Amino acid sequence: MGESSAQLAAAMRLLDNIVWESLAGPQARFSSGTATARRYARGFSAIIGFADAQNPDFDALVPFCDPDEHFYVGAWTGPVPTGWQLHADTVGHQMVWNGEMSANDPELAAVPLDASHVPQMLELVKIRPPGPFAVRTRELGDYFGVFEGARLVAMAGERMEAGPLREVSGVCTHPEFEGRGLARRLIAKLVRRQMERGQFPFLHVMRDNVHAREIYTRMGFRLHQEVALRVVSRCGA
Secondary structure, eight states: OOHHHHHHHHHHHHGGGHHHHHHTTTTGGGEEEOSSEEEEOBTBOOEEEESSTTSOOGGGGGGGSOTTOEEEEESOOSOOOTTEEEEEEEEEEEEEEOSOOOOOOTTOOOEEOOGGGHHHHHHHHHHSOOSSOOTTGGGGSOEEEEEETTEEEEEEEEEEEETTEEEEEEEEEOGGGTTSSHHHHHHHHHHHHHHHTTOEEEEEEETTOHHHHHHHHHHTEEEEEEEEEEEEEEOOO
16 A cells, blocks of 8 residues: 555554543543543543543543533443443444545635534534534634524534544534525535644434434434443443
């Protein structure tokens, strides 16, 4: 393989444990934990990662997790350890960009979302949850939104980062504005920006969300792999 192909292959290997690669790497400043287990810090998305995804060190996380605090954890299928409980056990699709850079879309009235927009962002995700999202999730990357008056009606942003990989996340549209292509156009804007920075876009979507998967495929994403996805919490006293 040429150098670029070798670099791409190395980047693809990071996807096997992308949460850990993010939390222990470029996003360490947004996380807390140890050399074997980390979480996004309180106030960010409730996601945990382990250095060894198939033999997770849950004991190391105990000081960093409140009882009954629910966390998403991926790439782990083993038995639930004592002191923890399982709330959901499902499968997601990890998709990577496989298309050309999209043209600029000057007619999209996309507004960069900052701290002043957090109340509207939280209101939108309450109506149409895009996955784990919290008051500080916006700080993990660029976010853009479309407004009708003062109401945020669609948004998309960035979450995990490792090596050249950059995740598209937080995609949601108010039910009254679905079918207008707003989320698709926001994603295209993010993908374009990432590619201009020399980054490689990827995203996660639930396997049973067939409609979203079809949209992402038409846009230029392809399935990289299926990943186990669980929701767990530390048992209360």
